[in-house]
Amino acid sequence: MDHFLYRDGALFAEDVPISEIAAAVGTPFYVYSTATLLRHFKLFDDALEGTDHLVCYAMKAASNQAILKTLAQAGAGMDVVSGGEYMRAKAAGVPGARIVFSGVGKTADEIRTALTGGIRQFNVESEPEMQVINAVALELGKVAPITVRVNPDVDAKTHAKIATGKSENKFGIPISRAREVYALAASLPGLEVIGIDVHIGSQLTELEPFELAYNKVAELTERLRSEGHNIRRLDLGGGLGIPYTRSNDAPPLPVEYGAMIKKTLGHLGCEIEIEPGRLIAGNAGLMVSKVIYVKSGEDRDFLILDGAMNDLIRPAMYEAHHDIVAVEEPAVGVEQRPYDIVGPVCESGDTFAKQRNMPPLKSGDLIAFRSAGAYGAVMSSEYNTRPLIPEVLVNGDQFAVIRERPSFDEIINRDTIPEWL
Numbered sequence: 553m554d555h556f557l558y559r560d561g562a563l564f565a566e567d568v569p570i571s572e573i574a575a576a577v578g579t580p581f582y583v584y585s586t587a588t589l590l591r592h593f594k595l596f597d598d599a600l601e602g603t604d605h606l607v608c609y610a611m612k613a614a615s616n617q618a619i620l621k622t623l624a625q626a627g628a629g630m631d632v633v634s635g636g637e638y639m640r641a642k643a644a645g646v647p648g649a650r651i652v653f654s655g656v657g658k659t660a661d662e663i664r665t666a667l668t669g670g671i672r673q674f675n676v677e678s679e680p681e682m683q684v685i686n687a688v689a690l691e692l693g694k695v696a697p698i699t700v701r702v703n704p705d706v707d708a709k710t711h712a713k714i715a716t717g718k719s720e721n722k723f724g725i726p727i728s729r730a731r732e733v734y735a736l737a738a739s740l741p742g743l744e745v746i747g748i749d750v751h752i753g754s755q756l757t758e759l760e761p762f763e764l765a766y767n768k769v770a771e772l773t774e775r776l777r778s779e780g781h782n783i784r785r786l787d788l789g790g791g792l793g794i795p796y797t798r799s800n801d802a803p804p805l806p807v808e809y810g811a812m813i814k815k816t817l818g819h820l821g822c823e824i825e826i827e828p829g830r831l832i833a834g835n836a837g838l839m840v841s842k843v844i845y846v847k848s849g850e851d852r853d854f855l856i857l858d859g860a861m862n863d864l865i866r867p868a869m870y871e872a873h874h875d876i877v878a879v880e881e882p883a884v885g886v887e888q889r890p891y892d893i894v895g896p897v898c899e900s901g902d903t904f905a906k907q908r909n910m911p912p913l914k915s916g917d918l919i920a921f922r923s924a925g926a927y928g929a930v931m932s933s934e935y936n937t938r939p940l941i942p943e944v945l946v947n948g949d950q951f952a953v954i955r956e957r958p959s960f961d962e963i964i965n966r967d968t969i970p971e972w973l
């Protein structure tokens with residue numbers, strides 16, 4: 553459920569007409585709903601009620617500081633995957649004690665930044681990384697809290713580009729070698745082993761792969777405890793999928809996911825951490841775009857938009873489906889017709905949908921891509937010298953621009969010309 557609904561024939565974000573935002577900021581733009589963000593966070597928080605837990609929002613899904621602040625004020629921690637994300641979370645007011653640092657390639661500088669500013673834990677992905685965290689911690693006279701990310705070798709049954717829990721993926725340490733790696737961690741004086749981490753992929757639409765992985769984590773917890781490690785926190789990653797269409801089977805609900813976590817891991821008495829990104833932000837955001845031209849081809853009609861693959865890359869990169877709706881509600885019974893919906897970038901990959909049934913549309917009409925809140929704005933670029941599009945946050949009947957569209961001067965002046973030219 554989200555808060556983007558038609559009212560009196562027009563699409564709204566909460567209590568604000570989309571067309572009003574478009575008039576104020578121009579198109580294309582992203583718009584997020586505060587109520588939807590908070591609702592999704594609370595679904596997870598409630599699902600783990602009765603268990604000591606922290607929901608760490610995986611901020612790579614949508615990292616605008618206004619979004620981070622909204623969630624942090626509701627009690628969320630953050631999962632970061634770079635030094636830049638760490639600094640962004642801090643800038644949004646998130647205390648270090650609520651920030652978890654994930655990722656396979658943390659550099660010594662990034663580790664130093666986090667250890668200096670305060671960190672809840674590092675999720676360590678390799679032995680070389682473990683050695684570097686130890687060295688930096690000793691240099692700073694600190695002890696770094698860590699978990700080891702284990703790779704449970706389970707098939708997440710999701711798109712290959714976002715599966716992370718199979719042995720062929722670059723992530724984590726094979727669970728079969730975990731005991732040896734924990735023994736190494738325990739021998740390093742700059743580290744304090746506090747738990748285990750696992751994250752098997754994104755957009756999972758079944759609970760079974762999670763359950764397989766979490767059962768392995770339960771077994772490993774007992775094994776490591778018997779070897780003297782004080783395992784007291786389990787970080788279970790993110791990855792719960794969202795419905796991208798209204799027609800297909802809905803993925804499991806957070807409450808079902810939470811119940812499964814309690815069933816598989818509850819007896820261990822560990823603090824539970826989860827890192828959802830997509831489920832919190834995905835359906836809390838739209839990308840709104842305008843039809844520039846309707847072009848009739850030989851055997852099909854094209855809707856050419858002012859939004860493009862650089863603004864929303866998911867269809868080009870993951871063959872992702874987004875529901876696309878007209879901002880002006882189609883009249884009941886109006887005949888739909890198929891369009892290829894494309895952007896203006898000079899690549900055939902700049903295609904959002906092929907032969908998608910839409911109500912008749914004309915130049916100047918607004919359309920909205922649903923489910924665009926996660927991995928949308930954060931993955932955008934200025935390819936073709938197209939400015940990054942603005943982000944807008946709605947809260948009830950108010951809205952605010954939370955990232956402005958840069959001017960062409962700002963973009964162009966970022967280049968510097970060498971003196972020999």
Ligand SMILES: *Cc1c(COP(=O)(O)O)cnc(C)c1O
Pocket residue numbers: 610612613631633654655751753754755789790791792827828829830831926
């Ligand atoms: C990407 C990622 C997440 C979030 O995944 P979602 O599918 O957005 O929930 C959580 N943890 C780690 C380590 C990640 O890399």
